[in-house]
Amino acid sequence: MSKISITINDEPYKVESGQTIMEACKEHNIKIPSMCHFDGLTDVGACRLCLVEIEGQSKLLPSCTTQVEPNQKIRTHSDRLSGHRQMITELFFSERNHVCAVCVANGNCELQDLATEVGMKHVRFPYLFQECEVDASHAMFVIDHNRCIMCTRCVRVCSEVEGAHNWDVKNRGYKVRIISDFDTPWGESESCTSCRKCVEVCPTGSLWSKDKAQGQSKKNPQMIKDLIEKRKVNL
Amino acid sequence: MTGSTKTEEPKILNADDSRTKLLNAAIKKSKGRPDALIQVLHTAQGMFGYLPLEVIRHIAHALHLPASRVYGVVTFYHFFSLKQKGEHTCLVCTGTACYVKGAQEILDQIEDHYHLKPGQVTEDNKLGIQVARCLGACGLAPAVVIDDEVIPKLNPEDTQSVIDSKTGAA
Ligand code: SF4
Ligand code: FES
Ligand code: FES
Numbered sequence: 370m371s372k373i374s375i376t377i378n379d380e381p382y383k384v385e386s387g388q389t390i391m392e393a394c395k396e397h398n399i400k401i402p403s404m405c406h407f408d409g410l411t412d413v414g415a416c417r418l419c420l421v422e423i424e425g426q427s428k429l430l431p432s433c434t435t436q437v438e439p440n441q442k443i444r445t446h447s448d449r450l451s452g453h454r455q456m457i458t459e460l461f462f463s464e465r466n467h468v469c470a471v472c473v474a475n476g477n478c479e480l481q482d483l484a485t486e487v488g489m490k491h492v493r494f495p496y497l498f499q500e501c502e503v504d505a506s507h508a509m510f511v512i513d514h515n516r517c518i519m520c521t522r523c524v525r526v527c528s529e530v531e532g533a534h535n536w537d538v539k540n541r542g543y544k545v546r547i548i549s550d551f552d553t554p555w556g557e558s559e560s561c562t563s564c565r566k567c568v569e570v571c572p573t574g575s576l577w578s579k580d581k582a583q584g585q586s587k588k589n590p591q592m593i594k595d596l597i598e599k600r601k602v603n604l
Numbered sequence: 605m606t607g608s609t610k611t612e613e614p615k616i617l618n619a620d621d622s623r624t625k626l627l628n629a630a631i632k633k634s635k636g637r638p639d640a641l642i643q644v645l646h647t648a649q650g651m652f653g654y655l656p657l658e659v660i661r662h663i664a665h666a667l668h669l670p671a672s673r674v675y676g677v678v679t680f681y682h683f684f685s686l687k688q689k690g691e692h693t694c695l696v697c698t699g700t701a702c703y704v705k706g707a708q709e710i711l712d713q714i715e716d717h718y719h720l721k722p723g724q725v726t727e728d729n730k731l732g733i734q735v736a737r738c739l740g741a742c743g744l745a746p747a748v749v750i751d752d753e754v755i756p757k758l759n760p761e762d763t764q765s766v767i768d769s770k771t772g773a774a
Contacts, residue, residue: 528670534672534673537670537672537675539680540680541679548672548676549672550671551657551661551671551672552675552679553671560671560672
């Protein structure tokens with residue numbers, strides 16, 4: 370791979386061609402907010418938190434799915450971007466029922482951390498108060514759709530790393546939901562291997578283990594990242 | 605949760621049934637390629653009028669696709685339906701133009717006369733009501749589609765008589 374020159378936030382960098390902007394930034398310790406990205410899984414550009422400005426382009430581009438190009442001038446932080454990131458975060462909170470005080474992931478939640486990171490003070494949008502299901506039919510795990518932000522990390526880790534593809538997404542718009550098999554209760558799934566990878570990569574309290582009570586869920590996403598490395602899953 | 609796999613509906617597919625044969629022919633033509641999914645679902649929906657779980661399961665298996673992926677595709681497109689749609693369908697456009705021109709009144713009339721809300725089918729399975737957001741025929745608003753025929757500028761008061769005449773009901 371050849372090296373190319375780019376500019377990030379007015380500083381010059383040499384990065385590998387073929388990398389995504391997010392990868393290049395990570396290598397140089399520039400942190401970009403992200404939710405749907407998970408190291409080693411295919412990127413889908415779904416959450417739009419990682420949008421960056423590129424000089425000469427009026428459109429913002431997701432850094433997780435955009436490759437670096439020679440002489441690109443990238444800006445990862447600006448007032449405009451902060452505004453968008455705050456709005457996206459508020460939309461997460463307004464769409465479903467994220468009540469931290471009674472959540473297993475309280476204190477160990479990437480959504481909670483994100484809200485702090487982007488400086489969310491209140492939610493400008495009316496809450497939808499959707500009625501979402503809690504499926505506790507699996508012997509070991511629970512999926513609480515109230516907490517799901519549709520990042521689809523669980524779908525991808527199950528399909529790409531475990532190879533089971535128990536999870537996918539049904540419907541569209543605000544009615545989208547994560548499903549197992551034919552919208553089958555998780556406990557009756559014919560494809561789930563109970564490997565627990567989805568629980569570890571889920572950024573919120575949507576997927577959790579029954580042996581954890583409120584505020585007790587501690588996830589281990591690093592274990593899955595290491596596993597992907599060990600298996601050299603080349604995606 | 606809808607489709608518990610343990611409680612399956614009565615068998616629909618069987619080797620002597622002509623629809624099953626046609627479905628299998630379509631699958632064969634696709635050579636079991638996963639990217640033929642939409643085409644095969646289209647064929648199945650056309651023949652059965654909807655996509656029973658048993659049929660979806662069969663297709664997923666034949667095209668080597670995960671169950672949840674196929675179910676996801678079926679629920680993403682409005683064209684596909686998991687439930688029986690009724691022998692005759694009446695689709696009421698509730699897009700902006702049709703809404704402004706009285707789509708809601710048409711739906712109210714339907715509810716009064718047939719006791720059907722959008723998505724429901726009469727008990728005898730004769731008539732099903734659906735709604736769509738803009739058919740791209742805004743100049744004809746309010747537009748209704750009965751089976752394959754577009755009824756332009758339907759006067760809400762005529763709703764029942766038009767539906768009855770088109771569906772051959774008494
Ligand atoms: S269940 Fe968790 S990992 Fe899966 S889409 Fe929802 S938030 Fe993401
Ligand atoms: S992390 Fe790039 S769009 Fe979600
Ligand atoms: S709004 Fe009914 S056809 Fe466009």
